[in-house]
Amino acid sequence: xxxLTNVTKNFGGLQAVHDLSFAIGVGEIVSLIGxxxxxxxxxxxxxxxxxxxTAGDIxxxxxxxxxxxxxxxxxxxxxxxxxxxxxxxxxSVIENVMAAAxxxxxAALWQIILRTPGFRREEARIREMAEEKLAFFGARLQxxxxxxxxxxxxxANRRRLEIARAMATEPKLLLLDEPxxxxxxxxxxxxxxxxxxxxxxxxxxxxxxxHDMGLVEGISDRVIALDYGQKxxxxxxxxxxTNERVIEAYLGRKHARSQESGVRSQESGARVIDVFDVxx
Amino acid sequence: xxxxxxxQDEWLAQAEARRAARGRFGRALDRLAAANPFVVGGMLxxxxxxxxxxxxxxxxxxxxxxxxxxxxxxxxxxxxxxxxGLLDLGYMAFFGIGGYGYAMLxxxxxxxxxxxxxxxIVMVGVTALAGLxxxxxxxxxxxxxxxxxxxxxxQIFVLLTNTMDRVNLPWSSAPxxxxxxxxGITAIDPLHVFGWELSSVGGYFYVLLAALALVxxxxxxxxxxxxxxxxxxxxxxxxxAEAMGMPVRxxxxxxFAIGAAIAGLSGSIFAAWQTTVFPQNFDVALxxxxxxxxxxxxxxxxxxxxxxxxxxxxxPELLRGPDTARLLFYGGxxxxxxxxxxxxxxxxxxxxxxxxxxxxxxxxxxxxxxxxLGAAPAPVSTxxxxxxxxxxxxxxxxxxxxxxxxxxxxxxLMAISRLRRPNLRFAxxxxxxxxxxxxxxxxxAAEPSVTRLLFLGAILVLLMTYRPHGLFGKPRVEVV
Numbered sequence: 001x002x003x004l005t006n007v008t009k010n011f012g013g014l015q016a017v018h019d020l021s022f023a024i025g026v027g028e029i030v031s032l033i034g035x036x037x038x039x040x041x042x043x044x045x046x047x048x049x050x051x052x053x054t055a056g057d058i059x060x061x062x063x064x065x066x067x068x069x070x071x072x073x074x075x076x077x078x079x080x081x082x083x084x085x086x087x088x089x090x091x092s093v094i095e096n097v098m099a100a101a102x103x104x105x106x107a108a109l110w111q112i113i114l115r116t117p118g119f120r121r122e123e124a125r126i127r128e129m130a131e132e133k134l135a136f137f138g139a140r141l142q143x144x145x146x147x148x149x150x151x152x153x154x155x156a157n158r159r160r161l162e163i164a165r166a167m168a169t170e171p172k173l174l175l176l177d178e179p180x181x182x183x184x185x186x187x188x189x190x191x192x193x194x195x196x197x198x199x200x201x202x203x204x205x206x207x208x209x210x211h212d213m214g215l216v217e218g219i220s221d222r223v224i225a226l227d228y229g230q231k232x233x234x235x236x237x238x239x240x241x242t243n244e245r246v247i248e249a250y251l252g253r254k255h256a257r258s259q260e261s262g263v264r265s266q267e268s269g270a271r272v273i274d275v276f277d278v279x280x
Numbered sequence: 281x282x283x284x285x286x287x288q289d290e291w292l293a294q295a296e297a298r299r300a301a302r303g304r305f306g307r308a309l310d311r312l313a314a315a316n317p318f319v320v321g322g323m324l325x326x327x328x329x330x331x332x333x334x335x336x337x338x339x340x341x342x343x344x345x346x347x348x349x350x351x352x353x354x355x356x357x358x359x360x361x362x363x364x365g366l367l368d369l370g371y372m373a374f375f376g377i378g379g380y381g382y383a384m385l386x387x388x389x390x391x392x393x394x395x396x397x398x399x400x401i402v403m404v405g406v407t408a409l410a411g412l413x414x415x416x417x418x419x420x421x422x423x424x425x426x427x428x429x430x431x432x433x434x435q436i437f438v439l440l441t442n443t444m445d446r447v448n449l450p451w452s453s454a455p456x457x458x459x460x461x462x463x464g465i466t467a468i469d470p471l472h473v474f475g476w477e478l479s480s481v482g483g484y485f486y487v488l489l490a491a492l493a494l495v496x497x498x499x500x501x502x503x504x505x506x507x508x509x510x511x512x513x514x515x516x517x518x519x520x521a522e523a524m525g526m527p528v529r530x531x532x533x534x535x536f537a538i539g540a541a542i543a544g545l546s547g548s549i550f551a552a553w554q555t556t557v558f559p560q561n562f563d564v565a566l567x568x569x570x571x572x573x574x575x576x577x578x579x580x581x582x583x584x585x586x587x588x589x590x591x592x593x594x595x596p597e598l599l600r601g602p603d604t605a606r607l608l609f610y611g612g613x614x615x616x617x618x619x620x621x622x623x624x625x626x627x628x629x630x631x632x633x634x635x636x637x638x639x640x641x642x643x644x645x646x647x648x649x650x651x652x653l654g655a656a657p658a659p660v661s662t663x664x665x666x667x668x669x670x671x672x673x674x675x676x677x678x679x680x681x682x683x684x685x686x687x688x689x690x691x692x693l694m695a696i697s698r699l700r701r702p703n704l705r706f707a708x709x710x711x712x713x714x715x716x717x718x719x720x721x722x723x724x725a726a727e728p729s730v731t732r733l734l735f736l737g738a739i740l741v742l743l744m745t746y747r748p749h750g751l752f753g754k755p756r757v758e759v760v
Binding site: 048050069070071074075079080082086087088089090091095098099100101102103104105107109112113114115119123126149151165166168169 | 498501502504505506507509510512513516517519520521522523524525526527528534754756757758
């Protein structure tokens with residue numbers, strides 16, 4: 001569904017992403033991991049059109065989307081959430097979701113001014129669709145919550161609203177930027193379950209950027225690891241987690257070498273997965 | 281609250297109890313806010329429509345017409361600034377294009393006399409196009425930079441209208457007079473509605489009232505649609521709106537175009553009403569007043585824009601006449617005292633104490649210093665003014681004393697606002713109010729032009745301090 005070919009992004013002299021290529025198939029859940037500064041968010045910004053790649057190309061369902069403006073890319077079926085939440089704080093919960101339905105609507109200005117039956121039908125449809133997307137998250141975003149301003153929501157609910165808003169654009173590919181940031185283990189487990197449901201019930205293909213390895217292990221069909229803007233490993237979670245270069249990126253060279261010998265060293269005492277394993 | 285209750289919505293459960301505790305006035309306001317806006321609006325418009333039938337005073341009807349005109353302009357500006365959040369300082373140029381455009385299409389300037397409906401529709405279209413063009417810089421500029429560029433356009437417009445009375449066109453030998461220069465365009469055709477030629481103030485009032493109602497309905501419909509939501513989203517967070525598939529550039533241009541179209545319509549009606557247009561009609565001073573109206577009423581609120589226009593048109597007019605000015609002043613002071621001091625009986629006691637102080641001072645002064653007392657600087661023989669002047673005393677150099685006390689009163693008010701002990705504030709308020717009445721009678725009532733500006737300034741400062749989101753606006757939360 002999504003294909004990056006030799007994507008490079010330079011900011012002046014800084015090479016943020018170098019020669020990155022990977023592909024995501026329909027119905028897959030792929031995780032993008034890497035230490036902070038590896039270029040994961042830059043990759044996401046390039047895919048969603050906020051930056052244009054310096055070199056290389058991106059194809060969504062065969063059509064090139066490199067260099068298109070973000071709203072055009074969203075219209076083609078790609079939606080994202082933001083790492084630092086960017087909700088429309090002063091709008092109500094339901095309005096946040098209804099506003100994001102814009103690319104799938106077609107009411108013209110004259111229809112809006114005259115309130116034609118076609119316009120009214122579309123408004124009802126948008127409202128219904130918004131309620132349906134919010135229902136995905138259970139009772140916590142329903143009922144009286146619809147008309148409350150978004151700034152009154154707790155952090156976890158804001159994250160859920162952000163995902164619901166992205167779903168309202170009716171994408172085929174959903175990009176989640178650190179969906180579990182700032183969540184406790186119980187909430188992280190909920191998110192893990194939710195992402196699985198998004199694929200099974202919602203039918204979305206999902207690309208996740210995440211630091212929490214428990215979440216990554218729980219959901220990923222495939223994992224891609226980045227470091228300094230380059231891909232250093234790709235494969236199943238186990239393959240990537242035990243890859244020497246990945247361990248070196250996260251924990252340093254000393255730990256990587258002790259891993260290679262196959263012996264659990266007294267000092268490091270862990271594979272990458274165990275370092276992040278808290279709840280199990 | 282025990283541990284079991286945490287997480288359950290106590291706040292919502294107690295909403296009813298809180299509502300009951302608000303008092304009769306608060307509850308009435310709630311009912312008004314919850315009522316169908318079309319019903320409330322319809323009633324207000326019906327009342328307004330009765331105005332020309334209730335009074336034959338052309339002055340009052342003219343003010344009412346101005347209120348409708350400014351209301352229209354405030355609504356249009358509200359679309360650009362309040363909905364889309366784009367700082368546009370060139371709005372007067374659209375008003376001017378509407379005025380001058382209509383003048384050129386329906387007067388002796390070029391000998392064109394288009395019928396009213398055609399002229400109006402053409403002008404709305406032309407100004408919408410101008411709005412699109414002026415909005416193009418908004419695609420790349422934001423905030424202050426957009427403000428400067430649009431201000432430049434406004435000044436260019438005034439400059440052009442002032443100088444385009446001698447334009448050298450390649451196909452004519454003599455210079456052509458396009459805009460009439462500083463003398464403007466005169467003898468503009470009046471509006472013809474359903475065959476009647478409008479020449480009275482009342483007629484134009486009805487046209488403006490109808491236009492106001494139409495624009496309100498149109499804007500409300502747009503507000504409740506996907507375009508309205510998209511504008512609000514783009515005002516909140518432009519990047520996130522773009523990421524959610526909203527065509528941000530087109531929406532910005534649409535906001536500019538619609539705001540401009542409304543200004544163009546107002547400008548055309550204005551030109552027909554005044555039958556003349558001058559470059560001075562569209563200068564920056566008017567823009568500042570317009571912004572004050574929109575901000576006062578609340579950015580992004582339709583009734584707010586109209587309320588702001590109403591207040592900032594009517595209050596300066598009320599302050600012009602000495603009787604109404606006094607009514608406004610004394611009535612305002614008494615009302616504020618009774619509203620802001622709780623419990624109510626303390627407010628009443630305060631006013632009575634001020635009255636008593638006045639009489640006491642007068643008694644003492646007459647007994648000891650009757651020689652150095654004079655008459656009021658601006659004597660009034662009837663009404664509230666006469667009563668007040670009999671209650672106060674006026675020393676011989678009243679003007680000088682008045683100036684001094686003006687400063688002292690402001691100092692006292694500032695001191696009171698900083699004090700914490702309510703009894704001290706109460707005690708200090710008594711002489712303050714007395715001195716305030718004195719200053720009013722000696723200096724402020726005598727010079728209405730200065731007083732008007734002072735009043736406006738005071739209202740705006742107070743409102744922006746205590747209610748920065750305006751009368752009808754909702755308090756906005758920035759990134760939290």
